[in-house]
Amino acid sequence: MELIYVRMRNRVHVKLNQEVKVKDVVKVIGPEDIVRKLEDITLLKVKKEDKNIIIIDLVQIIQEIGGMDAELEVQTFGPAQTIVEVVYEKRKFSFLFFIGVWMLLFIGTGITIMNYHVDVSMQEVHQKLFKLITGREDKSPLLIQIPYSIGLGLGMVLFFNHFFKKRFNEEPSPLEVEMFNYQQDLDQYVIMNENKESIRQIDDR
Structure with missing residues (x-):
């Protein structure tokens, strides 16, 4: 009995009318000849009726492997579902x-x-700071307001770690972390609501 290891990918992007094969959604480790055969198995063809999201469950993969060779022993690790996102052509x-x-x-x-x-009465704060530094009163202390305005903009650029497409270092910005957390929650919601393997409808007739 041959042993293979299977790990589902988290998310993959496909195009309309594309054939989704095992190799697109699963990382398979095992004997090379068996892996090649498994990776070439077609799971589905993307249709317009599928809309934007398709959920492929680990159960489907195991069924496909069993259908090809019932003698294979499958060890799984990682996520139990893969989100297949259908990417349509972007508008101009x-x-x-x-x-x-x-x-x-x-x-x-x-x-x-x-x-x-x-x-927060920032203008009054600037006026008081100007008086403390120079000893003079000024209703528009530009000596403080101009550097403060420049520093405010630079501080935001450094905080978000981006200047247009330029990244200053590899550390993710707070916005990227929040977007990642949002994407994780969104993926979990999609998996729970779109995964047909996890939905059981009971007919109480």
Whole structure:
């Protein structure tokens, strides 16, 4: 009896009408000749009716392996499902849409920062700091306000660890960590609600 090891991938991207094979969703370790045969097994063909998400369960993989050779012993590890995401062709880039979104975010962020500064009386704080440093009173202490504004922008760039597509180091930013946690929760929700293997409908007639 031959022993093979199977590990499901977390998420894969496919295109419409693409044939999804075992090698696309599973990492198989074992005798080379058996692995090649297993990896070439077609699990499904992506159709328009599948929409965006398809869940492939470990049970399906084991059934396919058993159908090919019932003598194989399968050891599994890792996740029990793979999320197959159907990637459709992206629409053409709209420069006007980009400018509109950018303006909306820029103005919204600016208003948020200004409202925060009003709430904490930031102008009065700058005036008092200016008086402590120079001994003079000034209603618009630009000597403090200008460096503060530049530092605020630089601080945000360093905090998010990105300047456009430029990354300063390999450490993930807080936004990336939050997006990762959100994606994990979303994947778990999709698995629980889309996985037909885990849904049992009871007909109480």
